[in-house]
Amino acid sequence: xxxxxxxxxxxxxxxxxxxxxxxxxxxxxxxxxxxxxxxxxxxxxxxxxxxxxxxxxxxxxxxxxxxxxxxxxxxxxxxxxxxxxxxxxxxxxxxxxxxxxxxxxxxxxxxxxxxxxxxxxxxxxxxxxxxxxxxxxxxxxxxxxxxxxxxxxxxxxxxxxxxxxxxxxxxxxxxxxxxxxxxxx
Amino acid sequence: xxxxxxxxxxxxxxxxxxxxxxxxxxxxxxxxxxxxxxxxxxxxxxxxxxxxxxxxxxxxxxxxxxxxxxxxxxxxxxxxxxxxxxxxxxxxxxxxxxxxxxxxxxxxxxxxxxxxxxxxxxxxxxxxxxxxxxxxxxxxxxxxxxxxxxxxxxxxxxxxxxxxxxxxxxxxxxxxxxxxxxxxxxxxxxxxxxxxxxxxxxxxxxxxxxxxxxxxxxxxxxxxxxxxxxxxxxxxxxxxxxxxxxxxxxxxxxxxxxxxxxxxxxxxxxxxxxxxxxxxxxxxxxxxxxxxxxxxxxxxxxxxxxx
Numbered sequence: 212x213x214x215x216x217x218x219x220x221x222x223x224x225x226x227x228x229x230x231x232x233x234x235x236x237x238x239x240x241x242x243x244x245x246x247x248x249x250x251x252x253x254x255x256x257x258x259x260x261x262x263x264x265x266x267x268x269x270x271x272x273x274x275x276x277x278x279x280x281x282x283x284x285x286x287x288x289x290x291x292x293x294x295x296x297x298x299x300x301x302x303x304x305x306x307x308x309x310x311x312x313x314x315x316x317x318x319x320x321x322x323x324x325x326x327x328x329x330x331x332x333x334x335x336x337x338x339x340x341x342x343x344x345x346x347x348x349x350x351x352x353x354x355x356x357x358x359x360x361x362x363x364x365x366x367x368x369x370x371x372x373x374x375x376x377x378x379x380x381x382x383x384x385x386x387x388x389x390x391x392x393x394x395x396x
Numbered sequence: 397x398x399x400x401x402x403x404x405x406x407x408x409x410x411x412x413x414x415x416x417x418x419x420x421x422x423x424x425x426x427x428x429x430x431x432x433x434x435x436x437x438x439x440x441x442x443x444x445x446x447x448x449x450x451x452x453x454x455x456x457x458x459x460x461x462x463x464x465x466x467x468x469x470x471x472x473x474x475x476x477x478x479x480x481x482x483x484x485x486x487x488x489x490x491x492x493x494x495x496x497x498x499x500x501x502x503x504x505x506x507x508x509x510x511x512x513x514x515x516x517x518x519x520x521x522x523x524x525x526x527x528x529x530x531x532x533x534x535x536x537x538x539x540x541x542x543x544x545x546x547x548x549x550x551x552x553x554x555x556x557x558x559x560x561x562x563x564x565x566x567x568x569x570x571x572x573x574x575x576x577x578x579x580x581x582x583x584x585x586x587x588x589x590x591x592x593x594x595x596x597x598x599x600x601x602x603x604x605x606x607x608x609x610x611x612x613x614x615x616x617x618x619x620x621x622x623x624x625x626x627x628x629x630x631x632x633x634x635x636x637x638x639x640x641x642x643x644x645x646x647x648x649x650x651x652x653x654x655x656x657x658x659x660x661x662x663x664x665x666x667x668x669x670x671x672x673x674x675x676x677x678x679x680x681x682x683x684x685x686x687x688x689x690x691x692x693x694x695x696x697x698x699x700x701x702x703x
Contacts, residue, residue: 216397216425216429217429218426218429218430218433218507218511218512219511219512220418220420220421220422220423220426220511220512221418221420222418222419222420246600247599247600248600277603277693278457278460278693279454279455279456279457279693279694279695280455280603280695282603283454283455283693307464307465307522308460308463308464308465308466308521308522308523309457309459309460309461309463309464309465309466309692310460311463311522312416312417312459312460312462312463312464313459313460316459336522338518338519339463339519339520339522342417342519342520343417343463343520346417346418346419346514346520347417347419348419
């Protein structure tokens with residue numbers, strides 16, 4: 212008798228829902244996770260932070276740098292503390308393989324705390340981001356997709372993208388505010 | 397299968413690691429199935445298990461490594477008597493092409509990454525080019541018997557049979573026919589490793605390591621002047637640097653922001669001399685060294701191989 216053994220392994224558990232909506236912004240503390248790779252994400256998140264503050268939210272940035280060794284241990288503690296203080300989390304940027312991996316890992320960690328969470332990636336890495344979220348057990352993770360390529364664009368163009376995308380970003384995040392409710396022009 | 401499981405010395409359902417990106421359970425049985433498919437010898441099971449344990453160490457950042465746009469693969473370096481028992485190459489042709497078990501062992505690890513961890517190009521891996529090492533791995537040993545220094549794994553705290561995993565951006569050759577001194581050999585190695593596009597110079601990398609394999613002929617000459625490996629590493633680290641002016645002007649600001657421009661205007665490939673990994677391997681033809689650049693923040697991990 213021949214027995215065929217399966218060389219693969221799979222995961223079963225999945226949360227297909229996006230989690231709680233971000234809701235109203237006024238009085239909320241928003242954690243924005245940035246990184247040391249993408250200047251474009253710094254620029255986009257700065258503009259979004261200004262807009263969030265204008266709607267009454269408080270914004271705290273946290274920059275992801277080394278994630279292994281002693282530096283990684285410290286980073287893990289810092290990030291957990293940032294999430295503990297936050298009412299909602301914006302996590303980016305998935306704009307390469309490894310950084311998308313860390314973006315989704317950090318977004319999954321934020322979502323697991325129960326706070327409204329959205330991961331941000333560029334279009335080329337959307338499929339990877341979705342794959343990793345599904346394989347991480349949360350296929351419903353909210354994603355906002357920015358155009359690709361992004362990081363090689365001049366700042367003025369990236370700033371325009373940030374402003375143009377802000378309303379759709381709010382809607383993806385489940386924000387309820389005057390600006391988010393406006394239909395696209 | 398039975399032979400593989402017996403040689404593994406563990407229960408088939410024993411969990412060895414959760415491997416990203418799938419984060420699924422890599423059990424002894426899954427390792428054995430893939431090893432059979434790859435044509436690895438049953439006796440390699442303890443090595444395979446140790447290698448998987450090492451890759452799953454959080455320090456190694458396998459999640460990032462398996463997803464990256466980079467062309468990286470975990471290189472597996474074997475120390476101890478197990479090299480000879482398994483026929484792991486460490487002499488001529490050790491990085492590829494010599495007959496032996498390395499290709500089967502390496503292929504088993506690659507199948508585990510695909511079938512268990514779920515690393516698939518254009519799906520969970522964004523590697524722009526990939527690398528030949530992703531087909532049958534990079535598995536080689538250190539020629540300890542011809543090394544004037546202690547074995548790599550021993551210097552990293554593990555004596556005897558051991559496996560060291562290192563996130564390698566492939567292998568590249570360094571050839572020299574002029575140098576005839578320790579400093580001459582080390583300088584050509586160090587300067588060759590310091591090319592501007594190496595990941596260690598990326599302003600997006602928090603830190604990096606680098607690895608070179610020195611052939612036994614050169615090693616003997618080098619050790620006469622540098623009997624202490626720490627001095628070899630320090631010399632290589634010092635010369636493995638580029639003047640900031642080698643980059644276009646727009647690079648200065650981000651490199652400077654990381655505090656990486658030294659007082660003499662040079663930028664070192666890796667932060668400290670401890671981050672320069674050195675081993676002895678290769679044929680007696682001399683003339684060549686091999687450099688294996690690190691992908692980035694995955695830190696090298698060494699594990700004992702337990703029978």
